[in-house]
Amino acid sequence: MHPAKKRVSRKAITAWLFLAPSLLVLGGFTLYPMIQAAYLSLTDYNLIRAAKWVGLDNYAELFGDDAFWNAFGNTVLYAAVVTPATIVLALALALFLDRQFVGRAFVRTAIFLPFIVSLGIIAIAWAFLLDPNIGLVSYWLSQIGIVAEQGVLSDPRWAMPAVMFVGVWKNVGFYMVIYLAGLQSIPEELREAARLDGANAWQRFRNVTLPLLSNQTMLVSVMALIASLQAFDQIYVMTHGGPFFRTETLVMLIYREGFQELRFGYGAAISWVLLLFVLILSITQYGFFQRRQVKY
């Protein structure tokens, strides 16, 4: 054994010991199921009978499956709207709430609250608000000319916007808090210096604040994108993917194929396609922000 390597391994052992609990959890609950899912995706499996090896048949079927492409399109649409909307809104709210004003703590809490409240409660609340007969939001919508006879959630034109809205609403508080933390770490001198140089509010934001938030922006956009590519919970509760699959996303389809059609192999194949899609997008995003990172 190399002597230098031995010294390293003492430190390494300490490090591994500290990492062990997390690695065990990640290994047992993330890595193992992923590998298991990869294996299942090559089989025909219904939980009762032994898995039957089918090779790449599931993947081949997937590319000719209208339901898959419909869910893929919905997922991309959802992510393309919800991700930027969440980021912009989170930043705007953070900038607004970074100032001092009466009731600031209340507003911050109010915006953060949806993120931590149980989905069941959120779903019940929105079911009331969007109820076609007694819902307050339905009433407002009818005042601006949106008459959805049986509520926006059953209307093919409005179901997707409605779940998108709730998706943004539910998560924006969390990203706002990340931005707030970032804003508070920006030294006041930098903005002060810009002001002395004659920069107006927009120029100070564009050239000082925004670049110094690039770390937060990277984190927020990677997380928000992943979250929206996996949109499931509010859609499951609010529309079940309907009307006629208009709001069915890939994760909804995985759920349907697995737990309703009892085709766990096929569901696993879809989850691996989604995994690769998320991976590619995340690495691309990371590369994009890496080049734009500002250090000070």
Place this chain on the structure above:
Amino acid sequence: MRSNHSTTSPGGPRRRWLPVGGVAFIAASALLLGGCAGGGAPSGGSGDSGGKVTLSFWNGFTGPDGPALQKVVDDFNASQDGVEVQTNIMPWDTLYQKVLTAAAGKDGPDIVAMSASRLPQYIDEGLYQPLDDYYTNADNDSEALASAAVNASIFDGKNYGVPVNLATMLMYYNKDLFTAAGLDPEKPPTSWDEFAAMVPKLTVDENGDGKPEQYAIALGDHETVPMYQPFLWNAGGGVVSEDGKTSELGSAGSLKALNFWVDLVKNKKASPVGLSGADADKLFTTGKAAIEIVGPWATTGFKDAGINFGLARQFAGPSAQTTLADVVSMSIPASADDSTKQAAYTFFKYWNSKDGQKTWAEGSGFPPTRSDIASDITTNPYPAVFGAPDIVDDSQVLLAGVAAGGTITTTIFEPTLQKALNGEGTVDELFPAASDQVQAELDK
């Protein structure tokens, strides 16, 4: 060779790699949702060889029928020493999700109740075992059971279930709304055309905004007891042929029925579009719909809401007056051993005995599964109404014995119907194409 493990070089290549790995890991772990854990061999039931056999019985009778079910089970447990049945009552959708994972693990139930509309899929997946020897044993007195209830659990020529209930659908109508519309509250519509003539009176749009405040009928088009499919029967069509092998969705009778009803709902606003079963119940319970077609379980809720309702046989179509029946059957997992199975048979026999069915019908309002005790049920008027011989004899279970029945209903029929109701294509365009999809499912 010196390794560089212990030091980090800010901005160096190693640091650059790590966060990418981190991102990948976040992405991967966030996707855990999609990972379907599995494994484990099918397991046996919990037959207890020494002395008493304890059976766990999963069912979804969460409504007012739950206490009635529990009463029969308690009576059974008190009636003998050999078998103890323990009920586990949960919502139906939870049950359907849990039953496979529980069977794949080692803690599955010994008896599972399931609707005939879902049963074939699970039989086809190998969850249950045939119970034909229950019916061939004369001691079990199954001759007295209604044939619709017994036949509902037949799959590929074998019977996999014993009935818990037989529920026929009747027309509930709000007498007060009929009176307010100037209609005779004792004369509900008896045919489609009579109903169509009443729609302009029963659908009321007071403020003229195009969204009626009151509807003639509350017809669910998803997550509901099948409402539209029986209409197809009554115009000479259907979803599939009687032998379950051929799609009938594109037949002349089916298209005739669908055109009639889609026109009534979409253009004449007889019912809102996009109702789930629960929405439909809510609409009728709040007096915003004059008619709802639903099973006996709804009675208690409507009475509690103070609705002055009448009950009638569903209006006839141009060629028949077949009523939808739903049957819930009890089945035994394929892995159960013989002592578990015999113990379950003891319970099934009690459940479908005269005593058991009298208690069940009086407590739940469901008609009894036996046709020979109608006159014994005296404390509750509804079992007799729902179990009237002309209704039961003319009732049919939707897609009984069709393994793809659930898929056909939720991924083909309902979405296609919703498209038609939302004006995204006509019945004549959409349903022949959907019929090809149904045929493809049947041929799988």
